Amino acid sequence: MIRYRAFRIFPLAGAVLLAGLAACQPVATATEVTRLPAPAVDAAPISAGHDQVAVLAGGCFWGIEAVFEHVKGVRKVTAGYSGGAADTAHYEMVGSGTTGHAESVEVEFDPAQVSYGTLLQVFFSVALNPTELNRQGPDSGTQYRSVIFYGNAQQQKIATDYIAQLTRAKAFSAPIVTQVVPLQAFYPAEAYHQHYYDLHPDNPYIVFNDAPKVAHLQKLFPALYQPEQQFVEVQLH
Template identity: 65%
Template sequence: MSTCRHPLRTLGATLALGLLGACTLPPAAAAKLPPPAVDAPRAAAHGEQVAVFAGGCFWGVQEVFEHVKGVRKTWAGYSGGSAVTAHYDLVSEGDTGHAESVKVVFDPSQVSYGQLLQVFFSVATNPTELNRQGPDSGTQYRSMIFYASPEQQRIAAGYLAQLGKAGIYAAPIVTQLVPLKAFYPAESWHQDYASHHPDDLYIAINDTPKVANLRQWFPALYMR
C-alpha cells in the first residue's frame, strides 16, 4: 500500500495512517544516536559534496535535510532504477527498482558526511523496517544509503556496523549500502512538498515531528 502518493486523503484515513506511522517511528525517536566513530575531517576550503539517502517517503526526508546547516540544496527523486521508469506513477507500483530518495548537496566545511548520517538515522528513518517506512509500504520506501565515493562507503559501513554492535535496535538493521549510479529528480510538485503543505495531515503527523526532533537533538546543526 502506497500512501505517500495520495496527498489528498479523507481526515479519517489520514489519521489512521498517521497513527500507524506513529507506532513505527525510528527507534531512535527516544534519544539522539551517537556520532559515527569514523568520519571525514571538516574540509578546510568551502566546496560542495553530494549525498543521497532513501528512508521512506521523500517528502519527510527532504524536509529534515532542508533544516540542516551546511546543506545548500536538496531534491526529492529516485535512485536504484533506470531513467526510463523514473516517473512517480511507475515507481509507486514498487517494481521499478527505484527507492524514493533525496539528493543532498552540502558544504563539508560546515557539516560532515558522518553528521548527515547521524541525522538520517536519528531523525529521518527507521533502519529496521524492510520495504516500508511508517504507514508507507513497498520496495520504493526501503531504507538505503547511496554512497558517492569510497570515503562515503567507508564512513557509512563503519556507522552501520557501529549501530549494530551498540544494540540500539531491537530488530536487525536492514538499511542497504549501495553505490550511487544515478539520481533522477522527481516531478516538480514533489519538491519541498512538506514546506509547501505544512497543514497536510500526512505531513503534520509523520514528518513535522522529525523536524522537531532535529531541532531538539541537534541545535548546533538546526537551521530554520
C-alpha cells in the first residue's frame, strides 16, 4: 500500500510554519466520487434577491474553500472558524482541538443562480467524506469534523432532510456523521489562509488532498463549474 506524506506549509509573522504532518490515507470505498442526487427538499427558485450565506465545515478549510470558489453563483468564500468563542478563533489555538471550533468556510451565494440545496449536493459529492468522524483524510481532531452550521430554520430543514435522503438511499457504505447545528458566529481566519489553494498550487498537501476535489467538481458538475476563482479581502485578526 502506497502512502504519501502530506505537508501544510504557510508563512506566519515572517517565518515558515510546517503543520499537519500526517500520512495521507487511501480513499475508502465509502468515498468513491459520484454525483449524489439533488435534495428532494430545497429552497424555492427565485428570480432576484439578496445574497445568502452558507457556513460549512469538513476538514482543512483550504480544500472546502477551493471547491466553492469554483461554483457558479458563489460570490465569495472566506476561510475561518465556527463553533467556539471569539477569543479562541486563532489557528494555533484551534489546532489544539480544544476550542470547539471547526475549520469552516463562509459561502456567500446568489440564490437566483444556485440554491442552498445545490451547495449541499456539491458539499457531500466532492468536498468531503461525511462518514469520517472528527477527521478528513490526513487531518484528525475535532477541528476537522464535518458540520453544517445552519443560519435559519429553512437551512436546517434542507440539511437534515438531505442527510435523511442520502441515508435512505444508502449513498455511503457507512453512516453520515456530519453535524447539523445552529450557527452562532463565523470568524474569518488569518489572511495567509485565504485562497491558499490558488496561491500555493504546488504545495504537496494541496496536490494530494485538494486538487482532486476541484477536478471532481468540474467532472461531476460541469454546468456549475467556473474556472475563475472568487476572491474576498479579509483582514488579519
